[in-house]
Amino acid sequence: MPANVQGRLRQVEELTRSYARYSRSAGGLSSVLGGVLCLIAYFGGPLLPSMPLTRAVLIAIPAGWLLAKGWMTHHYYQRLGHVEQQETPAERRMHRLCVAVVLLVALAITAGLGTVAKQHSWFLPAGMLGYLALLWLLVLATWRWLRSPLDFIIGVFLFCQAALVSGGGYYPLVGTTHTHQAMLMSLVALMFPLVALAMIAKGLAEHRQFRILRQRLEQLRQSTSAEA
Amino acid sequence: MKTPGHLGEVMALDRLVHEPARLLILAVLAGAKQVEFGFLENMSGLSKGNLSSHMSKLETGGLVAVKKSFRGKRPLTELSITAAGRRALAAYRQQLAMVMQELPEPTAATKRK
Numbered sequence: 001m002p003a004n005v006q007g008r009l010r011q012v013e014e015l016t017r018s019y020a021r022y023s024r025s026a027g028g029l030s031s032v033l034g035g036v037l038c039l040i041a042y043f044g045g046p047l048l049p050s051m052p053l054t055r056a057v058l059i060a061i062p063a064g065w066l067l068a069k070g071w072m073t074h075h076y077y078q079r080l081g082h083v084e085q086q087e088t089p090a091e092r093r094m095h096r097l098c099v100a101v102v103l104l105v106a107l108a109i110t111a112g113l114g115t116v117a118k119q120h121s122w123f124l125p126a127g128m129l130g131y132l133a134l135l136w137l138l139v140l141a142t143w144r145w146l147r148s149p150l151d152f153i154i155g156v157f158l159f160c161q162a163a164l165v166s167g168g169g170y171y172p173l174v175g176t177t178h179t180h181q182a183m184l185m186s187l188v189a190l191m192f193p194l195v196a197l198a199m200i201a202k203g204l205a206e207h208r209q210f211r212i213l214r215q216r217l218e219q220l221r222q223s224t225s226a227e228a
Numbered sequence: 229m230k231t232p233g234h235l236g237e238v239m240a241l242d243r244l245v246h247e248p249a250r251l252l253i254l255a256v257l258a259g260a261k262q263v264e265f266g267f268l269e270n271m272s273g274l275s276k277g278n279l280s281s282h283m284s285k286l287e288t289g290g291l292v293a294v295k296k297s298f299r300g301k302r303p304l305t306e307l308s309i310t311a312a313g314r315r316a317l318a319a320y321r322q323q324l325a326m327v328m329q330e331l332p333e334p335t336a337a338t339k340r341k
Binding site: 005008013017020081083085086113220226 | 252256259267
């Protein structure tokens with residue numbers, strides 16, 4: 001019995017740990033959705049006609065993704081009950097660093113726009129106010145929801161693209177611009193569709209793992225119910 | 229009368245942890261930061277009342293922390309293992325391993341049975 005108990009304890013702990021990952025670091029299908037939305041935002045910004053509807057959709061994408069992510073976690077991946085993942089100290093440090101970086105960038109941009117607004121009797125166009133609002137929503141989202149590195153990169157891109165669209169612009173595609181600044185921006189932005197593809201692959205793998213995990217949890221549940 | 233070595237180890241097992249349901253609760257909690265009551269109910273197959281009773285004993289013993297709140301209008305109970313709880317579980321595992329080592333091998337006669 002004791003050897004059995006030892007093995008059983010480890011199994012229960014390991015299954016709980018795997019299940020808990022879906023509260024924080026593993027997204028499954030919500031990661032797939034994030035990747036697909038990232039591709040839509042990346043190509044949609046420059047390729048879709050700039051109409052109010054398309055702009056509204058591009059601006060709403062990050063919030064839509066976060067809502068869908070929360071819904072999937074609650075109603076699918078953590079349907080048996082919420083189990084929060086234990087962060088490692090390294091993960092906690094990384095998350096704090098991400099929040100600090102985003103916060104500093106938001107403060108710097110706000111200060112820059114504040115200086116411009118001051119020169120125009122504190123006037124900022126509506127698009128710029130939207131830009132600022134999305135920037136600060138990004139800080140909130142990073143602190144509250146974007147806890148894995150891939151989630152963070154995708155989230156940053158979705159919010160930044162939404163902020164740019166709100167201000168009347170977008171991340172340009174490589175080869176479609178001629179000024180140095182825009183070319184540099186397009187090269188930096190090129191990493192986002194690549195990360196999106198990685199995110200889709202990761203999400204699909206996590207979803208497959210979850211289906212196996214669900215079966216193992218069900219087996220464990222049945223055996224403990226029979227014993228109880 | 230002196231107890232044989234292996235019996236002494238058995239007697240030294242932490243009884244608060246040793247009970248199967250409580251052991252299962254601690255093992256589940258050891259794998260996460262915080263666990264909702266419903267998940268434990270699902271995994272343990274215990275009734276709400278029975279689970280609450282074990283939970284209270286573990287909380288009184290300082291091995292588990294219980295947080296009660298509301299999600300909307302629904303009461304929400306979340307549990308987490310304390311540092312003392314982790315230590316108790318680790319110690320229990322060690323004791324169990326020692327018991328295994330010290331228990332005599334079954335003889336051929338008992339194996340045939």
